[in-house]
Amino acid sequence: MKEDSAPCSWIPDLSDASGPIYLALADAIQEGIAAGTLPEGERLPTHRALAAALDLDLTTVTRAYGEARRRGLVDAAAGRGTFVRGPLAQPPMVEPLPAEIDLSMNLPPQPPAAAIPAKLSQTMAAILRRSDAARVLSYHPSAGGTAERAAAARWLAPLLGTVPPSRVLVTAGGQAALMALLTTLAPPGSTVLTEQFTYPGLRAIAVQTGIALEGLPMDGDGLLPEALDAACARLKPAALYTIPTIQNPTAATMPPARRAAVAEIARRHRLAVIEDDAYGLLPSAPAPPLATFAPDRTWYLGTLSKCLLPALRVAYLVAPDDRCAARIQAALRAVCQMVPPLSAAVATRWVQDGTALRLVEDIRAEAARRQDVARRILPAGSFAAHGQGHHIWLRLPACRSATGFATQARRFGLALVPDTAFAVGPAPDASVRISLGAAPDLDSLAAALGRIGSLLDENADALAEIV
Ligand SMILES: Cc1ncc(COP(=O)(O)O)c(C=O)c1O
Numbered sequence: 001m002k003e004d005s006a007p008c009s010w011i012p013d014l015s016d017a018s019g020p021i022y023l024a025l026a027d028a029i030q031e032g033i034a035a036g037t038l039p040e041g042e043r044l045p046t047h048r049a050l051a052a053a054l055d056l057d058l059t060t061v062t063r064a065y066g067e068a069r070r071r072g073l074v075d076a077a078a079g080r081g082t083f084v085r086g087p088l089a090q091p092p093m094v095e096p097l098p099a100e101i102d103l104s105m106n107l108p109p110q111p112p113a114a115a116i117p118a119k120l121s122q123t124m125a126a127i128l129r130r131s132d133a134a135r136v137l138s139y140h141p142s143a144g145g146t147a148e149r150a151a152a153a154r155w156l157a158p159l160l161g162t163v164p165p166s167r168v169l170v171t172a173g174g175q176a177a178l179m180a181l182l183t184t185l186a187p188p189g190s191t192v193l194t195e196q197f198t199y200p201g202l203r204a205i206a207v208q209t210g211i212a213l214e215g216l217p218m219d220g221d222g223l224l225p226e227a228l229d230a231a232c233a234r235l236k237p238a239a240l241y242t243i244p245t246i247q248n249p250t251a252a253t254m255p256p257a258r259r260a261a262v263a264e265i266a267r268r269h270r271l272a273v274i275e276d277d278a279y280g281l282l283p284s285a286p287a288p289p290l291a292t293f294a295p296d297r298t299w300y301l302g303t304l305s306k307c308l309l310p311a312l313r314v315a316y317l318v319a320p321d322d323r324c325a326a327r328i329q330a331a332l333r334a335v336c337q338m339v340p341p342l343s344a345a346v347a348t349r350w351v352q353d354g355t356a357l358r359l360v361e362d363i364r365a366e367a368a369r370r371q372d373v374a375r376r377i378l379p380a381g382s383f384a385a386h387g388q389g390h391h392i393w394l395r396l397p398a399c400r401s402a403t404g405f406a407t408q409a410r411r412f413g414l415a416l417v418p419d420t421a422f423a424v425g426p427a428p429d430a431s432v433r434i435s436l437g438a439a440p441d442l443d444s445l446a447a448a449l450g451r452i453g454s455l456l457d458e459n460a461d462a463l464a465e466i467v
Contacts, residue, residue, distance in 0.1 A: 008045045008053040010038065021056065025064035029073055033084055044074065044082040071212050072203070075426045100413030101448040102438040106248060106390050108306055109370060109437040114362040116309060119355060120346065127345045140341045142333035143325075144170025148344045151351040152316040156302055159280060159289050166322050169329060170344055172336045173313040174278055174303035175201050178241075179208075180331035181299055181317075185272050186211045186238035193231050193240045195223050197422040199248045199276065202241055211238075215424030220384065222247060222254035225261040232269035239272040244290055246279035246389040249422045249433035253386055256287050263293030273298040281307040281360055282367060282388045296320050299328075304347055306390065307360045313340055314347040364388050370436035370445055377449040379456065383434075390437040396430040397456065405432055405455065412451045 012032065017024030032038035045053070047061045054061075065082050068074045076082045110116050127136060144152065149165040156163060171177040178201065186192050188210035194202065196215035206213045214235060216223045222244060231237065242262070244254040254262070266273050275290045275298050291300035303315035319325035332338075350356035367388050374385065374392050385392040396405055402418035409416050409432075417433045434452065439445035 008049045009043075010045055011050070011053045014054060022060050022063040022067060025054075025056075025061065026067035026071065026073075029064070029068045029084075030071065033073060038084045040084055042084045043080075044084070046081065069425070071210075072206065072424070077426055101444055102415050103409075103434045103436070103448055103452075104415040104417050105438040106306065106433075106435045107310060107437040108308065108363045108390060109366040109439075111362045111366040114359055116359065119350075119359075120309075123346050123349055123355070124342065127342065127349065136341045136345050138341070140338045140344070142338045143329045144339055144344055148339075148348045151348040155351045155356065156300075156316055156318065159277070159286060159302070160291055160300065160318060163318055164322075167319050167325050169317045169319065169325060169332065170339045170347075171315045171317050171332055172339045173310075174276065174301055174305060174315040175205075176332065176336045177301050177303075177315050177317045178202060178274070178276070179205055180328055180335045181274055181301075182206070182209055182211060182239075182241075183335075184328055184331045185274070185299075190238040191235045193228065193235070193237045194424050195242060195247060195250070195252075196424055197247075197249050197419060197427070198241070198424055199243065199278075200421050202276075203422075203424070213424045218247075218250060218252060220252055221258050222252045223262070225258065225265055228262060229265045229269075232265065232271055237271065239274055240266060241274045241276065242290070243276045243278065245277055245286060246282060246386045246391075248278065249391065249417070249419070249431075250393045251384045251386050251389055251391060253283070253287065254290075259287060259290050260293050263290055263298075266294055266297055271297065275300045277302045278306045279386075279389060282364055282390070283386065284364060284388060291318060299324075304356075307363060308347075308350070308356060312343045312347055314343050367437065369442060370439075373442055373446050374434075374436060374449055377446060378453055382456070391433050391435045394432050394434055394452070396432065398429075400430055402427070402430040402432050405430070408455055409452065412455060414448055414451060416452075 010032065012025065012028035014021065014024050014028065029038065047058055047065065051058045051061045065074065069076060073085055074082050075085050127133065148170045149168045152168045152170055153163050153165045182205050191212045191214050192206065193214050193216055195218050203213065214231060214237065216227045216231060218224060223242060228240065244259060246253055273290055273294060277289055277300060280286055280289060280302055289300055291298040297320055299320065300318040301315060304312050317328065319328055367390055371385055371387050371389065383392040383394040396402060403420055406416055406418040419427045419431045436445060439448055
């Protein structure tokens with residue numbers, strides 16, 4: 001049977017629709033997914049079949065499917081049709097099953113010699129012994145006090161140069177800062193551009209706030225400037241969200257020329273840029289942040305989660321100017337009231353007394369050792385990585401699916417994350433992100449990667465079933 005003459009498998013009731021019909025049809029897709037009538041992986045009727053069934057113009061259905069794609073509801077695969085992406089309220093995340101070795105969490109490794117727990121308890125005890133300890137136990141300004149903002153500016157100076165503390169906000173982790181930024185910069189229904197694979201936390205925010213993400217194609221150096229230029233002209237996006245250094249998940253790092261090109265395009269299109277530099281302090285010789293190319297339109301975010309400790313819940317956000325800083329401070333108050341004062345006090349002290357810098361150096365060195373293990377064990381050329389990063393992006397052999405591979409790895413006692421958790425739009429090939437930081441030590445990491453190496457073997461599917 002010719003595809004276009006196939007019976008229409010799904011016909012929504014649009015009799016009560018008001019407003020543009022293409023939006024009503026996109027809403028119906030969203031409702032169908034939420035109600036379970038359109039399950040994950042279901043192929044939607046062809047444009048032509050649905051147009052005929054609903055007595056609509058073909059272009060109306062095409063527009064509706066385009067809108068559904070923009071909302072992240074469906075993926076279109078050339079020549080194969082349009083497929084339901086999955087339950088909207090839950091972008092695919094890591095399965096919460098216990099795994100023998102966790103390669104799913106992008107944590108900084110904790111080198112035993114760094115003695116982070118001991119340092120943490122000493123610093124907290126010292127803070128609580130201070131004469132003004134009661135202050136730490138109370139409410140604080142929502143973006144940090146004067147000393148904390150000054151420490152943040154000092155911490156970021158090697159990357160950004162001198163930034164007035166009035167533009168620097170201390171936030172309760174990177175995720176809270178992103179929520180405040182997205183709700184401030186991108187109204188519901190607007191489009192935010194991202195790399196074609198991006199941080200799942202950003203996808204979760206887009207779902208909560210009704211923002212459409214549009215993924216931009218990438219190469220080994222990050223997002224393609226010409227694609228950014230075209231998307232700006234076509235979609236009039238509210239912002240670009242990008243991770244230029246050790247991108248999560250692809251590990252791509254934009255070289256300076258690519259950063260300059262991105263900044264020039266952003267300036268030409270008057271585009272707000274959210275630069276998520278979560279991994280920016282890991283390279284010993286980092287490229288200049290995008291914020292140094294376009295300081296007047298870039299929101300620079302540097303969390304301490306990846307270079308020190310996620311449990312601190314401290315990140316530093318630099319606004320383009322003082323007015324923008326005040327605006328985002330109001331949003332931060334709405335999102336989480338304030339950065340946890342005890343954590344902010346620890347971070348401030350560690351920045352001031354040099355502990356933070358020494359810990360980053362220890363973590364960077366351990367990350368490099370772990371990358372060496374990956375290079376030694378996995379086949380050459382099978383993955384993309386940065387030599388001082390926490391993760392690698394493993395390209396799977398043709399015919400292997402990323403979710404199938406992750407499920408299989410579970411059976412071998414390993415947790416890793418398939419590309420579907422990061423994809424904004426259709427994924428071109430199958431890849432998985434393997435995080436090296438959560439494994440307890442180098443030996444268990446080597447054992448885990450050895451198992452992954454054997455899983456890459458074509459026969460692993462069959463072997464896994466043998467008991
Ligand atoms: C790119 C990126 N941004 C932000 C975050 C979240 O950071 P935080 O722990 O500070 O909320 C992560 C965590 O994985 C990340 O990979």
